[in-house]
Amino acid sequence: MAIVLGPNRYGKAETRVVRVTRDGPTHHVKDLNVSVSLSGDMDRVHLAGDNAAVLTTDAQKNTVFAFARKHGVGEIEDFALLLARHFTDSQPTIHHARVEIEEYTWNRIAHQDGPPRPHSFVRSGAETRTCLVHSDGTGGAESVVSGLKDLVVMNSTGSEFHGFIKDEYTTLPETDDRILATAVTARWRHRGDPDDWGRSYCEARGRLLDAFAGTHSLSLQQTLYEMGRRVLAGCPEVCEVRLAMPNKHHFAVNLSPFGLDNPNEVFHAADRPYGLIEGTVADDAGPTPGPAWE
Numbered sequence: 319m320a321i322v323l324g325p326n327r328y329g330k331a332e333t334r335v336v337r338v339t340r341d342g343p344t345h346h347v348k349d350l351n352v353s354v355s356l357s358g359d360m361d362r363v364h365l366a367g368d369n370a371a372v373l374t375t376d377a378q379k380n381t382v383f384a385f386a387r388k389h390g391v392g393e394i395e396d397f398a399l400l401l402a403r404h405f406t407d408s409q410p411t412i413h414h415a416r417v418e419i420e421e422y423t424w425n426r427i428a429h430q431d432g433p434p435r436p437h438s439f440v441r442s443g444a445e446t447r448t449c450l451v452h453s454d455g456t457g458g459a460e461s462v463v464s465g466l467k468d469l470v471v472m473n474s475t476g477s478e479f480h481g482f483i484k485d486e487y488t489t490l491p492e493t494d495d496r497i498l499a500t501a502v503t504a505r506w507r508h509r510g511d512p513d514d515w516g517r518s519y520c521e522a523r524g525r526l527l528d529a530f531a532g533t534h535s536l537s538l539q540q541t542l543y544e545m546g547r548r549v550l551a552g553c554p555e556v557c558e559v560r561l562a563m564p565n566k567h568h569f570a571v572n573l574s575p576f577g578l579d580n581p582n583e584v585f586h587a588a589d590r591p592y593g594l595i596e597g598t599v600a601d602d603a604g605p606t607p608g609p610a611w612e
């Protein structure tokens with residue numbers, strides 16, 4: 319039996335970097351979680367313990383900090399591309415770089431009777447902007463997937479669910495008025511670089527929200543498709559959208575033991591289990607499986 323080394327990659331995961339930009343008394347902050355993963359001529363490190371081809375994960379972490387200082391942090395896609403191209407362009411043994419970034423948003427704290435505070439911030443909820451870049455180096459193959467996660471949304475009406483299979487284990491009552499709530503994870507792949515990653519992100523995010531709010535839902539699956547469709551319809555630079563949406567069930571509480579009716583006003587927000595609805599919406603080139611998403 320021949321034993322061979324299969325696909326491999328290595329890197330520094332979850333470097334937390336906070337970049338403060340000082341503009342006189344006014345500060346701007348970027349708060350990132352950066353994960354780098356490199357691959358290339360790594361046979362000898364695995365097979366012979368020869369580290370000559372290895373750029374240390376410690377150096378990768380240091381590069382993240384040094385680049386934040388030298389180049390600043392603008393849009394996360396630009397920062398990820400800068401890092402990925404640097405690793406592949408500067409090291410002959412590194413042929414491929416994967417850089418994943420999560421961005422946590424801080425908003426300026428409002429002043430009760432004056433302009434917003436120049437250097438005090440409040441974290442804005444759980445929502446996180448994300449990107450995943452793969453690069454073979456400047457001039458080589460590249461892919462950029464942008465996205466968001468933990469975007470928590472709710473429609474308190476405008477959602478029905480009926481007409482489903484009724485087998486011997488089905489107890490769910492049909493409903494023509496329920497709460498629809500979810501925490502959206504959305505990722506979208508670009509066919510090319512937009513001129514402004516920030517503008518492209520805002521457009522896609524706005525379309526996801528508008529589709530969620532504006533769709534009279536007959537199922538979360540239908541809402542998911544409409545959300546992906548709306549991004550593709552309005553963002554020509556996007557060729558594929560992937561969505562994962564837990565159905566955060568809200569059950570109307572039976573208040574009849576207390577002599578009370580419940581005309582869809584009091585709900586139990588269940589934690590788990592939850593339905594998990596996942597789907598891909600792509601242009602007519604069809605979904606692209608594979609490394610861009612991994």
Ligand SMILES: O=c1[nH]c(=O)c2[nH]c(=O)[nH]c2[nH]1
Nearest residue numbers: 479490536537538539565593
């Ligand atoms: O929108 C829904 N889709 C389902 O597939 C499903 N299944 C379920 O129990 N509730 C729901 N809701």
